[in-house]
Structures are given as C-alpha cells and as structure tokens.
Amino acid sequence: MAEHLELTVPGPHGDRTVRVSSPGKIYFPERGITKRQVVEYYLAVATPLLAVLRDRPTTLKRFPDGVAGEPFYAKRVPKGAPEWVESVRITFPSGRAADEVCPTEPAVLAWAANLGTFDFHPWPVRRPDVDHPDELRVDLDPQPGTGFGDAVRVAGVLREVLAEAGLTGYPKTSGGRGVHVLVRIRQEWDFVQVRHAVIALAREVERRAPTEATTAWWKEERGERVFLDFNQAARDRTVASAWSVRGTPRATVSTPVTWDQLSTVDPDDFDVLTVPDWLAEHGDAHAEIDAEAFGLERLLEWYERDERDRGLGEMPYPPDYPKMPGEPPRVQPSRAKQAD
Structure with missing residues (x-):
C-alpha cells in the first residue's frame, strides 16, 4: 500500500x-x-x-x-x-x-x-459580509417513528408556504432521513432576523400539517412528527452542504434534487460511488439558485403577526448560547412542571 x-x-x-x-x-x-x-x-x-x-x-x-x-x-x-x-x-x-x-x-x-x-x-x-446571511435554510428532521417519506410530505407543504411568501426553495437530501430546503436571500437582514423568518415559516407549516410537522424545541413534545429545526438559522449553526459526504456506513451524500425528483428518490441511492454519475446525467439541480435573491419582508410580517395576535414570540436558543433578548426559559417542560 x-x-x-x-x-x-x-x-x-x-x-x-x-x-x-x-x-x-x-x-x-x-x-x-x-x-x-x-x-x-x-x-x-x-x-x-x-x-x-x-x-x-x-x-x-x-x-x-x-x-x-x-x-x-x-x-x-x-x-x-x-x-x-x-x-x-x-x-x-x-x-x-x-x-x-x-x-x-x-x-x-x-x-x-x-x-x-x-x-x-x-x-x-x-x-466580506459575514454578519448578514444570503441563504435561508430549513432543516426538516424526522423524529423517531418517521422517515424520509414523511420529511418529503412536509417539504411539499413548506414549498406551498414559501410560494405564498414570494420565495423559491431548492431541496436536497440531507444524506440521512431528512430534507434540507435552501432559499437565496438578499443580504439585508442579520442572523436574528433570518432566524425569526425561519420560525414564522416553520409555524405556518406546522399550522397546515399539525399531525406531520412540529416546531417543538423539546424532544418530549415532538411526537412522531417532522421537526422544522429553526435553530439551524442561528449564528454558527450549519447544515452539511450539498454534495457533502455524510458519516453513514453507506457513505451517503447530501444531494440536490428537483422538487419532482424529491418524491421519487431514495436517499440511500446517493453515495460516494454513485453521485458523480448522477451529476453527469442530471446536472446540478441547484444551478439556478443564485439567479434571484429574495426578500424576507412577508415572513417577518408573519413573525410580528404571530407575536401580536397569537402571543407567539421568541423560541429557545441552543443551550450553549448566551441568553437572548425575549427568549423563554430554557427549561424542559416536564422539569418545569415538576418544579411547580
């Protein structure tokens, strides 16, 4: 050797x-x-x-x-x-x-x-501007009892909501059981605002598919649903890029697909050995993502509406974050009840 x-x-x-x-x-x-x-x-x-x-x-x-x-x-x-x-x-x-x-x-x-x-x-x-995101990312994470097909169905609802907000999303397999959807945005908003936009988007998806989608941060409240992980929009939180090899036994790859392909593919079919040929045959499904950058005005209006009319404001940040303005207590609901 x-x-x-x-x-x-x-x-x-x-x-x-x-x-x-x-x-x-x-x-x-x-x-x-x-x-x-x-x-x-x-x-x-x-x-x-x-x-x-x-x-x-x-x-x-x-x-x-x-x-x-x-x-x-x-x-x-x-x-x-x-x-x-x-x-x-x-x-x-x-x-x-x-x-x-x-x-x-x-x-x-x-x-x-x-x-x-x-x-x-x-x-x-x-x-040079590393404080204003140019990409909105939605991570659809299947919880125990759910799988890729469930994530695909929730992604379909997400696509409808994005369209109503005037946005175009580009899906990819996560390399595991999940789905990632990416939206190119103008660099006019900071990390907090972009995270609020993702929260508003996720809440709207949850309202339309309450038995299949959830925004619950605490695992004990998620049930057998697909979690829309809004905290992947927080500063220093990332998802594996398109074309990344994942740490799975099969050497799967997070692969861009079209919306039509998303409902027909098996994520295990995309791996280190097969993806170069897939790329040669189908091309890059995200090749046009930079063609137009979208605004977040509608999503931020939804966030303000939810806060004003429904009492739905800030959501918990990851545990390693400093306490953020308006953030609710970072206490697991079952533990909060025991303390009461």
Missing part, C-alpha cells in the same frame, strides 16, 4: 500539488471505500460544490479514523495548511472570533478530504 500520493489539481491560480497520505486507508468498511476514493469524489464534484462553498466560512467535520472513528468539527484553519487555503474571520455567539477555512478552489477540497473531512458545513454568509 502506497504511503502517500501526490495529486496535481488544476485551479484558477494554476496547478496545486495535494499530498494524500495513506490513500488506501479504509474510510467506510461496509463499502470498502478508501480515503483516495473520497478525495477523488470531491474532485469529481468540485464545480457544483465550490458554487456552494466559495467565499463562505466553512467548518470541516473530520473523521480522521474513518466513519467508525470519532469525528470532530474543525472551526479554525488547521495548523500547517497550505498558503493557498484562504480563510475568513467569523465571530461566535460567545463573542470569540476565529479564522475559518474559506474554500475558493478545487485543491482546497482535496486537501480537506485528506484530513478526513467528510462533511463541509458552510455558514449561510459570504465574505
């Missing part, structure tokens, strides 16, 4: 040499997929993936020992990174700052894959 491999990767600034150590290392034992195959996969999908990642602060979810090992999130540029790995400074909710990887060319993808990166987790912002 070769100890290392040197790849020549063309890019906008000329060829880069990327060293791949232990290329034969098995990353996915169930499928026999090696590190080299993951690196080659990322080079095969570099064009659409860079359309997603370029100029975005990107957290690397690394599996240095393969899918069977313990992953970790690299939120800072790793030591020893080549000089052509660009970065951008971001600020966490705590107020601390860091320089995150900012992908700009195919060699960065291969370099990251050599470090054991499976998922790329981009922020919904682009430099």
